[in-house]
Amino acid sequence: xxxxxxxxxxxxxxxIFASNxxxxxxxxxxxxxxxxxxxxxxxxxxxxxxxxxxxxxAIYSPLLPAGSGDVLLGMxxxxxxxxxxxxxxxxYYILNLYFVPTTYTNLGIDRYPSEEEIVHAARKACExxxxxxxxxxxxxxxxxxMANVVMLGALSKVDDFFDRNGVRSLVERLSPAxxxxxxxxSFDAGFELA
Amino acid sequence: MSEKRYIMGNLAxxxxxxxxxxxxxxxxxxxxxxxxxxxxxxYPEVHAExxxxxxxxxxxxxxxxxxxxxxxxxxxxxxxNVCADILMHLNFTGIAGGLVLxxxxxxxxxxxxxxxxxxxxxxxxxNLPVFDPCSAFEAKAMVKDAFQLxxxxxxxxxxxxxxxxxxxxxxxxxxxxxxxxxLGARWEDDRDRYIMSAVEVRGLGGIKRPQAxxxxxxxxxxxxxxxxxxxxxxxxxxxxxxxxxxGCGIGYTYIKEAAKKFGKQYPVxxxxxxxxxxxxxxxxxxxxxxxxxxxxxxxxxxxxxxxLCHESQLTVEVFGRSGFYAxxxxxxxxxxxxxxxxxxxxLEIIDEFVPKQLDIEVxxxxxxxxxxxxxxxxxxxxxxxxxxxxxxxxxxxxxxDAGSFKPMELQSTIxxxxxxxxxxxxxxxxxxxxxxxxxxxxxxxxxxxxxxLINAAYQKGKQAIILADNGTTAMTGxxxxxxxxxxxxxxxxxxxxxxxxxxAIGVNVHRIDPYDINRTYETLKASVEEDGVSLVIxxxxxxxxxxRQGVKFFEPREVKTDRExxxxxxxxxxxxxxxxxxxxxxxxxxxxxxxxxxxxxLCAEVCKRGAIx
Numbered sequence: 001x002x003x004x005x006x007x008x009x010x011x012x013x014x015x016i017f018a019s020n021x022x023x024x025x026x027x028x029x030x031x032x033x034x035x036x037x038x039x040x041x042x043x044x045x046x047x048x049x050x051x052x053x054x055x056x057x058a059i060y061s062p063l064l065p066a067g068s069g070d071v072l073l074g075m076x077x078x079x080x081x082x083x084x085x086x087x088x089x090x091x092y093y094i095l096n097l098y099f100v101p102t103t104y105t106n107l108g109i110d111r112y113p114s115e116e117e118i119v120h121a122a123r124k125a126c127e128x129x130x131x132x133x134x135x136x137x138x139x140x141x142x143x144x145x146m147a148n149v150v151m152l153g154a155l156s157k158v159d160d161f162f163d164r165n166g167v168r169s170l171v172e173r174l175s176p177a178x179x180x181x182x183x184x185x186s187f188d189a190g191f192e193l194a
Numbered sequence: 195m196s197e198k199r200y201i202m203g204n205l206a207x208x209x210x211x212x213x214x215x216x217x218x219x220x221x222x223x224x225x226x227x228x229x230x231x232x233x234x235x236x237y238p239e240v241h242a243e244x245x246x247x248x249x250x251x252x253x254x255x256x257x258x259x260x261x262x263x264x265x266x267x268x269x270x271x272x273x274x275n276v277c278a279d280i281l282m283h284l285n286f287t288g289i290a291g292g293l294v295l296x297x298x299x300x301x302x303x304x305x306x307x308x309x310x311x312x313x314x315x316x317x318x319x320x321n322l323p324v325f326d327p328c329s330a331f332e333a334k335a336m337v338k339d340a341f342q343l344x345x346x347x348x349x350x351x352x353x354x355x356x357x358x359x360x361x362x363x364x365x366x367x368x369x370x371x372x373x374x375x376x377l378g379a380r381w382e383d384d385r386d387r388y389i390m391s392a393v394e395v396r397g398l399g400g401i402k403r404p405q406a407x408x409x410x411x412x413x414x415x416x417x418x419x420x421x422x423x424x425x426x427x428x429x430x431x432x433x434x435x436x437x438x439x440x441g442c443g444i445g446y447t448y449i450k451e452a453a454k455k456f457g458k459q460y461p462v463x464x465x466x467x468x469x470x471x472x473x474x475x476x477x478x479x480x481x482x483x484x485x486x487x488x489x490x491x492x493x494x495x496x497x498x499x500x501x502l503c504h505e506s507q508l509t510v511e512v513f514g515r516s517g518f519y520a521x522x523x524x525x526x527x528x529x530x531x532x533x534x535x536x537x538x539x540x541l542e543i544i545d546e547f548v549p550k551q552l553d554i555e556v557x558x559x560x561x562x563x564x565x566x567x568x569x570x571x572x573x574x575x576x577x578x579x580x581x582x583x584x585x586x587x588x589x590x591x592x593x594x595d596a597g598s599f600k601p602m603e604l605q606s607t608i609x610x611x612x613x614x615x616x617x618x619x620x621x622x623x624x625x626x627x628x629x630x631x632x633x634x635x636x637x638x639x640x641x642x643x644x645x646x647l648i649n650a651a652y653q654k655g656k657q658a659i660i661l662a663d664n665g666t667t668a669m670t671g672x673x674x675x676x677x678x679x680x681x682x683x684x685x686x687x688x689x690x691x692x693x694x695x696x697x698a699i700g701v702n703v704h705r706i707d708p709y710d711i712n713r714t715y716e717t718l719k720a721s722v723e724e725d726g727v728s729l730v731i732x733x734x735x736x737x738x739x740x741x742r743q744g745v746k747f748f749e750p751r752e753v754k755t756d757r758e759x760x761x762x763x764x765x766x767x768x769x770x771x772x773x774x775x776x777x778x779x780x781x782x783x784x785x786x787x788x789x790x791x792x793x794x795x796l797c798a799e800v801c802k803r804g805a806i807x
Contacts, residue, residue, distance in 0.1 A: 010559065023200060023363065033200065035363040038304055044593060044669075045773055046561035060450035062362040065527035067547030081556045085549035100790075102559045103600050106767055106777050110557035121554035135789065144789045 001031070002055035003161055004064045007148075008083040009075025010100050011045050014148035018073070019050040021152060021170045025162065026054040028170075036062035045100075047079055071159065073151050075134075076100050077118045084125050092128035094154050094194070095119070096147055098135040130158055132193045138186050146179075146186035153190020164191060196369045203330030203355060203362040207296060208233030210337030211266050213371040214292070216240055217379075218258035220251035221268030222641065223670035225305035226360035227298035230268045232673070235683055239373040244673050244682050247611070247641040248273030252280050252295065259293040259350075260388060261379040264341050268296045271312045271354075272610060276642070278315060281350075285320045286407035287387045288348035288414070292341035295322075295352040298360050301490045302524035305357070307591065307610060309522065311491035316352040317468040318494065321415045324468040325353045325427065326443030326489075330362050332466065336427065343421070349414055356444050356490050358524075419469045427466025428474055433459040436483040437538050440465060440514075442495045445488035445525055452530040457542030460534070470498050479503065479510050484537055487514035488530055493521075513537060562596045565774050566747065566792040568734035569662055572708040573597040574770045574800065575715045576631065576660060577604045583722055585629040586621060590614035590643065592635030593669050593736075594662045601771045605633060612642030618657045619650045629722050633660040637667035637675045640690070650727045651699050658721040658728045659701075662708075663692065664736040672739040692731045702728040709734060709748060711799045741792075751795030755785050759805035770800045 005022060007015045016037060023033045037050040053059045066085050072093040074080020080095050087093065097115065105112035113121070122129055134150035149171055156162040168187055175183040201209075207230050211219065219242040221231040234242035245251035248269040255265035269277070274297040284293075297312035317324045325340060327333035333355050340351035386395075387407070395406045422428060440463045441449040449462060463478040463485075465471075479485065479499075487496040496514035503510050515521055519533040535541050563569045573594065580587055589598050589605025590613060598605035607617060614632035621630050634643045639661055650657060667673040674680045679689035696703035702724055706717045714732065721728040737747060762782035766775050774790040775797060777783075786797075786806070798806045 011561070019363075027200060027365065033364065036358050036361050037363075038357075038361070044561040044564055044596065045559075047559050058450075060447040061444070061527065062358055062364075062447075063526065065451065065547050067549035078556055078559065081552060081554060084552055087550050088547060091550075100773075101776050102557050103562060103771070104560075105557050106775075107601055107764075108777065108779055109600075110555075111779075112557065113554060117554060121552055125550040125552050139789055 004069045005052040005071040006069050006083055006086050007050040007073045008079040009048055011048055013075040014145055015048050015050045018148040018152055019052050021174055022052055024170050025167055031056055032059050034059040034062045087126055093126055094151060095131045096134040097131050130194055137189050141185050143182055146182050149183045149186040150190035153187040154194035157191045157194035196367050198365045198367050201366050202229055203333060203359045204229035205233045206330040206334040206366045207337055209368055210334035212237050213369055214338050214341040215264050216266050217263035218255055218265040220245045220254040222248045222251055222273055223667045223673040224270030224273050225670055226300055226357040227268055227270045228670045242682055246676055248276045249280055252277045255293060256284050259289040259291040261381045262291045263379050264292040266294045270298045271310050274312050274315055281320050283390050284350055285322050286411055287390060289350050292344040293350040294340045295350055297352055297354050299354050299356045301356055312354040313468055313494045314492060321411055322349060323351050323418050326466050327355050327359050328444050328446045330359055330364050330366060333359055347414060358444055419472055422467040423471040423473050425467050428471050429464050430478050431462040433461035438478060438482045438485040440485055440487045442489035448525050448527050448530045449488055452527045455543050457544055465495060472502055475502060476506060479508055482510050484511045486533055486537055488525060489515060490525060560599050562773060563593055564738045565772060565790055566737040566794050568708040568737060569594040571711055571796050572662060572732050573602055573604055575718055577602060577769055579718045583629050585631050588614040588618040588632040590634040590638050592638055594635060601768045611638050612646055615643060615646030615650055615659055619655045622655045622657055630657045632657060636663040636677045640676045648699055651701050655727060661731045663731055663733040666736050666739055668736040696729040705731045707734055708732045748794055750793040752793060753786060753795055753798050753806050756805045757783055759803050760784055766797050766800050770797060772797055
C-alpha cells in the first residue's frame with residue numbers, strides 16, 4: 001500500500017497545515033511517512049510544493065519521482081499544471097478553481113490560460129480529476145485562507161483511503177482555537193462540494 | 195523515556211545537539227537551516243542566539259568550545275563563506291569542547307543566491323571532516339557522533355545537510371538526556387595552540403607556529419581516514435555485475451528509490467563521511483569495471499575516488515557529477531535512472547514511471563513583496579527618483595531584492611550580504627556620472643553592511659543609501675536581529691539606534707515612513723541631491739509579521755477601479771506591482787482582486803488618473 005501526495009500552491013495557502021493533517025492521519029494508522037516542502041524564497045507569492053509519501057514499505061527519498069504520484073492537490077490552477085507530471089498511471093488531481101496571475105501574465109508577457117483551457121489540458125493529461133472552487137467557498141464561509149481545509153474535505157470524499165471522520169478529527173485537533181469553527185465548516189463544505 | 199515525533203529535519207538536528215549536551219548554539223538565519231537555531235528556544239539549558247553574521251556565530255561557538263563546553267554553529271552555505279577566515283584558523287588550532295558546524299546546502303538554489311557545495315570549503319580547503327546525512331534520522335545520529343568525535347580528535351566537525359534533509363518531515367526518536375551532566379565551563383590556557391601567530395616554536399627546529407599547526411592538521415586528517423573505516427555512515431550492499439553505484443548523502447536515498455524499478459541489483463556503496471574510508475572504498479572497487487557516484491552539487495567524492503584509483507593503479511571507470519550526468523541542479527530519481535541506463539544500456543526498468551504529458555504552456559511564477567508590504571511604496575518611490583535622475587540602484591539580499599525582478603526592475607545588482615554599499619562606492623569612484631543609490635535591509639546591514647557604510651563615508655564618496663528597516667529578518671521567517679529590540683527568546687534586548695549610528699559615522703541621516711508616499715518621495719529626492727553620503731532610514735515593521743501579530747498598519751481603505759477612468763496605462767502594474775492589481779488583457783483595464791487586497795489604499799495614490807479610489 002502506498003499513497004504519494006503532492007500539494008502545490010502559492011505562498012500563504014496553508015500547504016503545510018494540510019500536509020501535516022494528512023501525515024498525522026497516516027501515522028495514526030502505523031504507516032511510514034516521509035515528506036518535504038519547498039519553502040523559503042518560494043514564499044512571498046512564489047510557488048510552494050509539498051511532497052508527502054505514505055507507505056507500508058520502506059520510503060527512502062522524501063521527493064517523489066515524476067510519474068509516481070497518486071494524488072495532486074492543486075491549490076492554484078497554474079501550480080496544478082506545473083506539477084501534473086508528478087502523477088502516475090492511476091493518479092488523480094483535485095483542482096482548486098482559483099487563478100493567481102503571475103507577474104509575467106499581468107504584464108502581458110505571458111498569457112494566463114483560461115479556465116476552460118486549464119481544465120481541458122488537465123483532463124487530457126490525466127483522466128481522473130475533480131475541480132472545486134475551494135477558495136471562493138472558503139471566502140464565502142469567512143476566510144479564503146481556509147481553502148486548504150476545503151480541499152481536505154474534498155479529498156476525504158473522493159479517496160477511500162482517507163476516512164471522513166478520521167481526517168476531520170485531525171483538522172479539529174490541529175486547528176488553532178480561533179480558526180477551529182471556520183476550519184470544520186470549511187472541511188464539511190469541501191466534502192459536500194466534491 | 196524516548197518518544198517519537200513527526201518533525202522537520204532541522205529540528206532533528208537541534209534535538210541531536212541537545213541530547214549531546216550542547217551549551218552554546220549560534221547562527222544567522224538562512225534557508226534551509228533557519229529552524230535549527232529556533233528549535234533551541236524550548237531548551238532552557240542551552241544559550242542560543244542569532245548572531246550578527248555567521249563569522250560572529252562561529253567565533254562565539256569557538257570561544258565556548260575553548261571554554262570546554264559543547265557548541266554548535268549553524269548556517270547555510272553562503273554563511274560558511276563568510277566564516278572562511280576563522281575556519282582557516284580553528285582548523286589549525288583544534289578545539290577543546292566538541293564543536294560542530296552545520297552548513298546546509300541548497301542544491302538547485304531553490305532559496306539561495308548561488309548553488310555551492312560546502313564540502314569544498316570545509317573539507318577540501320580547511321581539511322576538516324564533513325558528514326553528509328542521507329536523512330533527518332541520520333543527521334541526528336551524526337550530530338551526536340560529531341560531538342564525541344570532535345572531542346576525541348580535537349577537530350571541528352561539520353555536517354552538511356542538503357535542503358531535502360533540512361526540510362524533510364519524518365518520525366524522529368527523542369531520547370532522554372541529562373542536562374546537568376554537561377554544565378560547567380572550564381577555561382584552560384593553551385597558548386601553543388590558541389595563539390595563532392608567526393612565532394617560532396621551540397623543539398621543532400624553530401619553524402613558525404602556522405607551519406607547526408599545519409603539520410598537526412595533516413596528521414589529524416590522516417587519522418580520520420582510518421577512523422571512518424568503521425563508521426556506521428559508510429557501508430557496502432552486495433549486488434551483481436561489475437558496475438557499482440556510490441550514493442553520498444541524500445544521493446543514496448535516490449539510488450534506493452530508483453533501484454525499486456531496476457531489473458537487477460547493483461552493488462551499492464553508501465558514503466556519509468569526508469574523508470572517505472579508503473580501505474572500504476577499495477574493497478568496493480575490487481572487480482568493478484565502472485562506478486557511478488551520486489552526490490549533491492560538486493564532484494567531491496568522485497574526484498577523491500579518481501585519485502584513489504590512480505594511486506592504487508586501478509583501471510575502474512569513475513563517472514559522476516563532473517559530466518556523466520548534470521553538473522548542476524538537484525539530484526532526482528530520474529537523474530539516477532537515466533545515468534544508470536547510460537552506463538548499463540542493457541538494464542531493464544520494470545514498470546517505469548511515465549510522467550503525465552501536458553500540452554499547454556505553463557507561465558513561470560516569480561516571487562514579489564507581500565500585499566501590504568512597506569517595501570512596495572519604498573521601491574515605487576525609489577523607481578520614480580531613479581528614473582528621473584537616471585540613477586543606478588545597487589541592491590542587496592532580502593525581501594526587497596524582488597524589486598530587481600519584473601515588473602519593477604529597479605536594482606541593477608544583487609550579490610551577497612552587504613555588497614550593495616561598497617559596490618555603489620566603487621561605481622562612484624570609477625567616475626560613473628549617474629548618481630548612485632544602494633538599498634539594503636536592516637538584518638543585512640547588521641550582518642555585513644555596516645563596514646560598507648563606514649567605508650563609504652571615510653572615502654568621501656557620494657551615494658544615497660536606503661536602509662529598508664522592517665525590524666526583522668523577514669525573508670527567512672522573522673528572526674530578530676540587533677535592531678529589533680528583542681532576542682531569539684523574545685526577551686527585550688539592546689536595540690541599535692540607527693540615526694545615532696549614522697551620525698557617529700558622519701553621514702547625512704534621514705528617517706521616513708515608507709507608507710507616507712509624498713514625504714518618502716521628497717526625502718529620497720533630497721538625499722540624492724545633497725553632498726556626501728546619505729543614509730535614508732525607511733522604517734516600518736514587516737507587514738506579514740505584524741499582521742499575524744494583530745498590528746494595525748493603516749486605516750482600512752476600500753478601493754475600487756473606475757472602468758471609465760482606467761486607460762490601461764499600466765503605471766500601477768509596472769511601477770507599483772501589487773499582486774492584488776490584476777490586468778485584464780481583454781478589457782485592457784486593471785481591476786482589484788478583493789480576496790487578495792489588504793486595503794492599504796496606496797494604489798489610489800499611485801494612480802495619477804484617479805481611476806483607483
